[in-house]
Structure formats: C-alpha cells, structure tokens
Amino acid sequence: MSQRPNVLICGTPGTGKTTTAEAVAQQAGYNHINVGQWVAERGLHSGWDEEFNCWTIDEDKVCDAMEDVMAEGGNIVDHHGCEFFPERWFDLVLVLQADNTVLYDRLEKRGYNAQKIQENVECEIMMVILEEARENYKEEIVRTLPSNTVEQLEANVAQIVTWIREQDRMR
Numbered sequence: 565m566s567q568r569p570n571v572l573i574c575g576t577p578g579t580g581k582t583t584t585a586e587a588v589a590q591q592a593g594y595n596h597i598n599v600g601q602w603v604a605e606r607g608l609h610s611g612w613d614e615e616f617n618c619w620t621i622d623e624d625k626v627c628d629a630m631e632d633v634m635a636e637g638g639n640i641v642d643h644h645g646c647e648f649f650p651e652r653w654f655d656l657v658l659v660l661q662a663d664n665t666v667l668y669d670r671l672e673k674r675g676y677n678a679q680k681i682q683e684n685v686e687c688e689i690m691m692v693i694l695e696e697a698r699e700n701y702k703e704e705i706v707r708t709l710p711s712n713t714v715e716q717l718e719a720n721v722a723q724i725v726t727w728i729r730e731q732d733r734m735r
C-alpha cells in the first residue's frame with residue numbers, strides 16, 4: 565500500500581464515465597486513462613468491427629500497454645467493461661448507472677442508431693456491467709453510483725475525490 569490508488573470507472577456507454585473520470589482526474593491531480601481512446605490512438609486492437617462499428621479490442625495489448633502506468637498508481641481508468649483487467653490493479657471499482665429514459669436520450673444525442681441504443685439500454689436494465697464487476701472484484705471495493713443529473717455527477721466526483729485524498733494521506 566505505498567503507491568497512490570487506481571480507480572476504475574465502468575458502466576454502460578452513456579452513463580457518464582468519461583465526464584466523471586475527467587473531473588475526478590483533474591481535481592485529484594490523477595491521470596485519466598480512457599481505454600477506448602488508447603485503443604484507437606495506440607492501435608491496441610485486432611481490426612475494425614463492421615457490425616458494431618468500433619475497433620475490436622485486443623485485451624492483451626491493452627493490458628501490456630497499461631501495465632507500467634498502472635503499477636505507478638494514481639490512475640482513473642474509464643472503460644465500459646471491467647472483466648479483462650488484472651484484479652490487482654484496482655483499489656476501487658465504480659459502476660455508474662443511469663435510468664433508461666436518460667440513457668436513451670444521451671445515446672440518441674450521440675447519434676447511435678435504434679438498434680445500438682436498444683442494446684445498450686438493455687445492457688443497463690440487465691445490469692450487465694455491475695454483474696461483471698461483482699464477478700471480477702472483491703465485493704467491498706465495488707460500488708454503484710447514480711448518474712442521471714448534474715447534481716449526482718457533482719456529488720459522485722466530490723465523493724471519489726474525497727476517497728482518493730483519504731487514501732493518499734494514509735499511504
């Protein structure tokens with residue numbers, strides 16, 4: 565327990581991961597790792613998926629690329645899923661949640677087609693990511709956060725930053 569902690573922010577696309585992670589990283593002076601962006605910019609994929617219209621993530625490449633920076637601590641990692649990262653990387657795993665109608669509107673604004681919106685809203689209703697988090701990390705480090713409103717966003721950011729500062733003091 566010497567380095568700074570690493571925090572994972574996961575959840576269905578549109579729940580607010582990037583917005584939350586950016587604000588937390590900025591306020592805590594931590595590094596924000598947007599995994600999707602790393603995949604695109606650093607070529608950590610095995611080609612373009614025509615069906616889903618996104619890069620097919622090469623999970624081994626992603627983990628190799630992240631290993632050194634994760635070992636340093638002080639990272640806020642932002643990715644929809646959480647199952648392929650080594651469990652030891654994270655001290656806190658947050659699953660953001662949004663109501664169906666809220667999520668629907670955000671994804672529509674993002675320009676997703678009807679099918680993609682439907683798939684993601686179903687993913688949220690079924691709590692797929694929360695299930696994944698519970699299967700892959702110790703129960704006591706997994707927490708859910710509601711992310712429907714700006715007030716909730718601000719409260720979440722404040723809560724995470726407070727947690728980080730406490731951890732930084734203790735280490």
Ligand code: DAT
Binds near residue numbers: 575670712
């Ligand atoms: P994600 O990274 O999970 O895909 P995002 O951070 O890009 O999501 O947010 C999607 C959109 O919703 C973006 O326009 C910002 C907005 N948003 C995110 N969290 C919010 C919240 N708690 N309240 C209001 N708007 C929010």
